[in-house]
Amino acid sequence: MTVDKEQVLRGSPLFEMLSAAELEILAEVSRPLRFAAGELVFREGDQGDSLYVLARGEVEVVAGADGKGPVLATLATPSAFGEMSLIDREVRSATVRAKGECVALQLTAENLTAFRKRSRDGFTLFLVNVARVLSSRLRETNQKLARR
């Protein structure tokens, strides 16, 4: 079963405002990875030099490196994850596990560097989108804290 990578990326909030040509470049350098149910995408504490865009299926964000901790969140398409470590170069803050069979597009730091060389503006918009996503999460966290 093939994945329309460009279509997947277009649906992700991380790649809003990018042109078709820029999405084409990103699609070209991204790699689709298939995960079986329960398989770990990455572990808490791992080095994080890539982000993932969920193309099909769902994943669970789990506390703890062994993947047996409580589920913090469940993500479905077109969600993306792993961008925090990619940007701040810290270790993975949680474990991500496939809830069922799923496919995710992987974009490594090298892939994004290559993209930057070909489109400065496209890369800048990508970073703006990352900042928007992180800001949105921070607002949600603040609201949750305020409700407590």
Next chain:
Amino acid sequence: MRSLRLGELRELLESSAFAAWWTDWQRAVSTVRDARARHEDLLSHSELMTVRSELAQRAAVDAFSRSGEAEDEGTRFTAESQEQENRALALLGEYEEQRFRTSDLWVRLGGAEKVLEERREALGRGGPAKARGQLEAAVRDAERSHQALVAEYGAADRKRTRLWEDVEAAWAVSFERSLVGAEHGVLARRIRREAERLFEEAEERRTRAKQLAADADTAARELRAATELERALLSAAREKFGCVPGPSYLYWRHRDDKRSAFAVALGDDPDGANLDVKALGVYTVSRQRGVSFLEPARDGLGVTAEEGDRRFEEYFLGPRKGARRDQEGGTSSDPTPR
């Protein structure tokens, strides 16, 4: 207009072709500057010389006029002097007549005195009464004649003296007028010489002004030719280097930024829009503001990785924390994984 990266532009500026063009350009700029300075100098000298010629001509005409006035004045004094001289001669004639008349009276007065003395002596010698009476009458008659002559001589002598005084006064006036007239004559000749000198000077200056104007025309032609050469060099720069030449800058588009361009200064400009512009300095300018706002083009600012800026790669691709795993998970579904 070619699109270049900064490194490419620097390579172009360091190329032998550009160095040769730059040498020609500097020579042309220097020629234009010298030609303009020479033209302005000659033009101002020519105009100044024309003004000085006109001033000398005006001064000459003025001096010539004053010379005529001095001559007229001298002539008037000389005529007055002559008139007084003639009057003095006429008075001298009258004086001479009066002198003869006075001398005659003097002789007659001497005769009357002698007659009076003789008659008095005859009366003193005495004689008969009848004769005495006749002698006394003769003495009284001689005394009356003598007194009349004394009075007449006195009047004639006073007139003679007055006439002499008049002659001397006329001579004095004639003398004064003659002196002043002579001085005016000298003054008139001197002013006339000055006028002639000024006329010559005006003519010389007119000739010099014409020569300077001709030189200024030549300098203007040289300036036009030098300016033409400058324009030709700018056109050549457009063809050879793919730039857009402005009056003071050469422009190339920035390959990585469609909204900006590189501007290379063609000369120093300490009063540049926002900074001290140096010849051959490379500046980044925006499409809208152009050279009204210059930024020195720097390696690593708006420059791609190929040009040596590694800051992003050092951060983004540098060492990361955490456990390194060959494969985070999943199976590649891409037949040609990258």
